[in-house]
Amino acid sequence: MARLILIDTATAAGSVSFAEEGRVVASFGHSQAEDHAAYIADYVYRGLSQLQLNGTAIDAIAVSAGPGSYTGLRVGLSTAKGLCYAWNCQLILLPTMEIMAAGYRQLHPEIHEPGFLVPVLKSRKNEVYAALYKTDGTTIEPARPVQLDEEDFSTWRNYLPMHVFGEGADRIINKLQPLSVKIALDTTYQLHASHMAELAERAFCSGQFADLAYAEPFYLKPTYVGK
Amino acid sequence: MNDAGKTNLHHANPVNKTITLLAIESSCDETSAAVIRDGKVLANLIANQKIHEQYGGVVPELASRAHMQNIVPVVDLALKQAGVEKNELQAIAFTQSPGLIGSLLVGASFAKALAVALNIPLIAVHHMKAHVLANCIDEPRPSFPFLCLTVSGGHTQIVLCKDYLDMEIIGQTIDDAAGEAFDKTAKLLGLPYPGGPLIDRYAQQGNPHRFHFPRPQVPGYDYSFSGLKTAILYFLREQSAEDASFIEKNLPDICASVQQTIIDILMQKLIKAAEDTGIREVCIAGGVSANKGLRKRLLEEAEKRGWHAYIPDFQYCTDNAGMIGFMAYHQYLAGAFTDLRVTPSARGDWKMAES
Numbered sequence A: 001m002a003r004l005i006l007i008d009t010a011t012a013a014g015s016v017s018f019a020e021e022g023r024v025v026a027s028f029g030h031s032q033a034e035d036h037a038a039y040i041a042d043y044v045y046r047g048l049s050q051l052q053l054n055g056t057a058i059d060a061i062a063v064s065a066g067p068g069s070y071t072g073l074r075v076g077l078s079t080a081k082g083l084c085y086a087w088n089c090q091l092i093l094l095p096t097m098e099i100m101a102a103g104y105r106q107l108h109p110e111i112h113e114p115g116f117l118v119p120v121l122k123s124r125k126n127e128v129y130a131a132l133y134k135t136d137g138t139t140i141e142p143a144r145p146v147q148l149d150e151e152d153f154s155t156w157r158n159y160l161p162m163h164v165f166g167e168g169a170d171r172i173i174n175k176l177q178p179l180s181v182k183i184a185l186d187t188t189y190q191l192h193a194s195h196m197a198e199l200a201e202r203a204f205c206s207g208q209f210a211d212l213a214y215a216e217p218f219y220l221k222p223t224y225v226g227k
Numbered sequence B: 001m002n003d004a005g006k007t008n009l010h011h012a013n014p015v016n017k018t019i020t021l022l023a024i025e026s027s028c029d030e031t032s033a034a035v036i037r038d039g040k041v042l043a044n045l046i047a048n049q050k051i052h053e054q055y056g057g058v059v060p061e062l063a064s065r066a067h068m069q070n071i072v073p074v075v076d077l078a079l080k081q082a083g084v085e086k087n088e089l090q091a092i093a094f095t096q097s098p099g100l101i102g103s104l105l106v107g108a109s110f111a112k113a114l115a116v117a118l119n120i121p122l123i124a125v126h127h128m129k130a131h132v133l134a135n136c137i138d139e140p141r142p143s144f145p146f147l148c149l150t151v152s153g154g155h156t157q158i159v160l161c162k163d164y165l166d167m168e169i170i171g172q173t174i175d176d177a178a179g180e181a182f183d184k185t186a187k188l189l190g191l192p193y194p195g196g197p198l199i200d201r202y203a204q205q206g207n208p209h210r211f212h213f214p215r216p217q218v219p220g221y222d223y224s225f226s227g228l229k230t231a232i233l234y235f236l237r238e239q240s241a242e243d244a245s246f247i248e249k250n251l252p253d254i255c256a257s258v259q260q261t262i263i264d265i266l267m268q269k270l271i272k273a274a275e276d277t278g279i280r281e282v283c284i285a286g287g288v289s290a291n292k293g294l295r296k297r298l299l300e301e302a303e304k305r306g307w308h309a310y311i312p313d314f315q316y317c318t319d320n321a322g323m324i325g326f327m328a329y330h331q332y333l334a335g336a337f338t339d340l341r342v343t344p345s346a347r348g349d350w351k352m353a354e355s
Helices: A036-051 A070-087 A096-107 A153-158 A169-175 A193-205 B050-055 B060-082 B101-118 B127-136 B178-188 B196-203 B226-242 B246-277 B292-305 B321-333
Strands: A003-008 A014-020 A023-030 A060-064 A090-094 A116-124 A127-134 A139-147 A162-165 A183-186 B020-025 B030-037 B040-048 B091-097 B122-126 B146-151 B156-163 B166-172 B281-285 B308-310
Touching: A003 A036, A003 A070, A003 A193, A014 A036, A014 A070, A014 A193, A023 A036, A023 A193, A036 A070, A036 B101, A060 A070, A060 A193, A070 A090, A070 B060, A070 B101, A090 A096, A090 A193, A096 A116, A096 A127, A096 A139, A096 A162, A096 A193, A116 A139, A116 A169, A127 A169, A162 A169, A169 A183, B020 B060, B020 B101, B020 B321, B030 B060, B030 B321, B040 B060, B040 B321, B050 B060, B060 B101, B091 B101, B091 B127, B091 B321, B101 B122, B122 B127, B122 B321, B127 B146, B127 B156, B127 B281, B127 B321, B146 B246, B156 B246, B166 B246, B178 B196, B178 B226, B178 B246, B196 B246, B196 B292, B226 B246, B246 B292, B281 B292, B292 B308
Parallel strands: A003 A060, A060 A090, A116 A162, A162 A183, B020 B091, B091 B122, B146 B281, B281 B308
Antiparallel strands: A003 A014, A014 A023, A116 A127, A127 A139, B020 B030, B030 B040, B146 B156, B156 B166
16 A cells, blocks of 8 residues: 655645545645745645654655646655655656646546547747647647647647646637537646546556656756857 | 744754754755754765856756756765764755745755654755855854955855854945956956856966956945946957957956956955954955955955954855855754745845844
8 A cells, every 4th residue: 555645836736635545635735826835845744744644654755747837846846855865765756737637537527438638738928738648548649838829730630529628728729719519628627736646556556766866847848048 | 824833843952962954055056965963064065067157157947957956966975974864863954045046946845845754943044144154164263243255156245243143234235246247257258157266267377457447436335346347348348459369368467457356346345344343353255255366365454454364165165055054053053943834035035034
């Protein structure tokens, strides 16, 4: 049985969940744009106190590794690295968009028919991050920056019915005109650490661990250096 | 959010017990970790980030990314070198401000996680105050009150230090830092980054009285270096227009003259502060205190004026966690711990944390 701490700071909302055998047993978070740096370590402290656990009881720390806000991702991963280093436990990096797909399926058990999931996150002007999964979780296209003005969205119609969700989902939808009943939009989906529970448990059981020293967020883009 | 439920990992320290701290510094482009026991630095590891050299300056995003990869190895090596186990630590200290926010966040988040995981208190340290106290790490130590001229790439300050945790800025730059003047001059001369140390090296072979640059007139103990930077730019442009190889032919003399000017400006206010306050314990600190010309000049002025002059060991001049840990030790003794919800700050508040 794995006891895991799950951390998500990829977007403005930040959260920490505690999971046992893939089941969430405690959660802490803020949904507004707040200072992740202020709260994440405190959430961990509160979770340990509430569940009356100490570090020896934790098997691994799983982090939502991106894409997302660079600063947010670094707060989450630095916190995870500190916990792992102190407790000599394993580090698990999970792609943020896979977490979103898992979370969306969890929140929408009514989706039965085979189809496709497109999680979307805001990036910058004319760009979003998006990925394409089957509703069973299989990856068709991993997360990447999508240039809204350059992408040929006609090929996206090969993947219907499609559920487009997340912050920035409406920006993709605008490009998928004319709309069809087979394209569903949901801009209310909110990323949360609790959505990591199953994926993290699976990664733990199959031994998919990251190198503690050299692990870095999935930035997906090189640093832009102006002259 | 309100203050309710604030978490302070605060533990009473039994009398006569040794105090062992881990300190983390990540304010700019150096990832550093140190282990301090009872105010003595057992290990002080500094990982430089070479990557910035190709860009001619620190690129904040690259610095943040490099900290993320350096933090675990640097902390681990510091503990191993000190022969200290994680469970022997009594507190975790980190640089809270000032600095590059993305860089500070990596060190702060890591430090906070360690404090939670090891269930020990957290100490937030002001980087510029730690620079001042770097003078008190090893013998000979200045006695209080002392004056400290802190000079780095980002700061130029005269600090009146009355006690470990009682300091006051009495003068500072109103625009550029002295270190910036060195680095920008180096850039104008076509020297690679970081250019400050190269100016110092060329200056050793040059004539400091060959060229003359203006000294700013700023009231009190404050400084200004932006005018000098512009004067050097125009000077080099005019001379190079007459002779394209002017810089090449006169590099040592240009470096010596610029260095002399910067040091003159720095010392003039320090001398004034010493005269006005009557304090004869005088220190320098910060990255530019590694400058040979400045060190020599401080010692000359001390000789002439009957000061006791102090310069930190080289490893404590540039950004390092040793000084953060030393300051944190004194904060520990004063019981100045910080709440778990502390966040780093780019600009920094001089009155923060330990008071």
